[in-house]
Amino acid sequence: MTAESVTRFSCIAIVPAGGSGARFGSATPKQYSLIAGKAVLEHTLIALQKCATIERIFVNVRHDDANADAVVSTHANVSLLRSAGATRAETVHNAMQDISKQVRRDAWVLVHDAARPCVSAADLDRLIALAGAHPVGGLLAVPVADTLKRANGDGEITETVPRDGMWRAQTPQMFRYETLLHALAASPDVTDEAQAIEALGLSPLLVAGSARNIKITQPDDAQLAAYYLSLQAPS
Numbered sequence: 001m002t003a004e005s006v007t008r009f010s011c012i013a014i015v016p017a018g019g020s021g022a023r024f025g026s027a028t029p030k031q032y033s034l035i036a037g038k039a040v041l042e043h044t045l046i047a048l049q050k051c052a053t054i055e056r057i058f059v060n061v062r063h064d065d066a067n068a069d070a071v072v073s074t075h076a077n078v079s080l081l082r083s084a085g086a087t088r089a090e091t092v093h094n095a096m097q098d099i100s101k102q103v104r105r106d107a108w109v110l111v112h113d114a115a116r117p118c119v120s121a122a123d124l125d126r127l128i129a130l131a132g133a134h135p136v137g138g139l140l141a142v143p144v145a146d147t148l149k150r151a152n153g154d155g156e157i158t159e160t161v162p163r164d165g166m167w168r169a170q171t172p173q174m175f176r177y178e179t180l181l182h183a184l185a186a187s188p189d190v191t192d193e194a195q196a197i198e199a200l201g202l203s204p205l206l207v208a209g210s211a212r213n214i215k216i217t218q219p220d221d222a223q224l225a226a227y228y229l230s231l232q233a234p235s
Helices: 040-049 068-072 087-099 121-132 177-187 191-200 219-232
Strands: 011-015 056-060 078-081 105-112 138-142 148-151 157-161 167-176 203-209
Touching: 011 040, 011 087, 040 056, 040 157, 040 219, 068 078, 078 087, 087 157, 087 177, 087 191, 105 121, 105 177, 121 138, 121 177, 121 203, 138 191, 157 177, 167 177, 167 191, 177 191
Parallel strands: 011 056, 011 105, 056 078, 138 203
Antiparallel strands: 105 167, 138 167, 148 157
């Protein structure tokens, strides 16, 4: 079989997992902390595997990560990469370069936080259906319900910010491989993929997600995630 005849993936997920989780307050990175007997990353992979459209999942960790193999090795359609950088954007960009020969140029890439284990199969399917029909792509998000305040350096309110049209970005964020690769190379300081796409002058689609799709940042978040996961578990 020649290299040209190898079938390349048309829909993949990238899970950047190179963070130290300093805000989580643990010596163990938060993606490896245990919830209901499994690492957070394990729950995240299980959630992504519920979406049949995703053909392959790539987890990118630091080169010296000693925890990832035990988690990833139990999943047949998950590959481990060891090129995580100093930032999220660098980690995702490095992963995309690593897998360049395994994916089509027009493949859909879903980037999902390692510490966001509660995403539902329904939300994944809806994102793929709606963002996949959009010329740019899109991301899961939820409308802001709380009143927003802007503060000064002393923690005092300087203004109330209108919440109309405001959304809280979640993941996965889904864009075409070649477009996202170019966007991240051009904007290496962004905090999420959508921001890099926006910098190209494009407008990603906001796809309504769920408040249950939380990102574990603080210890209390782990307790809430455990509760949400228990609701998804078969009775």
